[in-house]
Amino acid sequence: MVNNNMTELEKIRLKKSTVLASGLTVAETERRMNERIANLYVEFWEKGLTPKYRDNRCNSDEEIIGANADGSEDLLLFDSENRTYTFLRQLVPPGKGQYAKLTERIRYSPADV
Structure with missing residues (x-):
């Protein structure tokens, strides 16, 4: 089990040595x-969809980040209630x-869908 007192190197070693039930x-x-997550993002972009996720840049439960096919966020x-998204601001260009590196995997333009 990982604890907060472990160094990053110790955590890496533990993850490499701990075998799960799957083998x-x-x-x-x-x-x-x-x-798998990377492949899903590419599949979304190829379908013209924007994958969304949350991280510490979200300041409320209603905020979410859109990862765009051009590598911006x-x-x-x-x-x-309305199941809609409102653009607040661009986080990164x-x-x-x-x-962004995953966008190199896109096999065809979302416009071709």
Whole structure:
């Protein structure tokens, strides 16, 4: 079990050595999960959709981040009653977002969908 007093190197070693019931290590499970998420983002972009997620830049439960196909990120306000998003501001410009490198995997333009 990981505790807050462990160094990052100790956490990495523990993840590489801890085997789950699936027979995979925690590190391999995380790698596979991250790859699947990356593939889902690309699938969304290819369909002309914007994947959304939350991180510490969201200041309320209604704020969410849109990861755009150009590699930019926008802060959005989600209205759960109307199921709509309102653009608040751009967080990072094209090519500079957390998932910008994934945009190189897009096989066809969302405009071709």
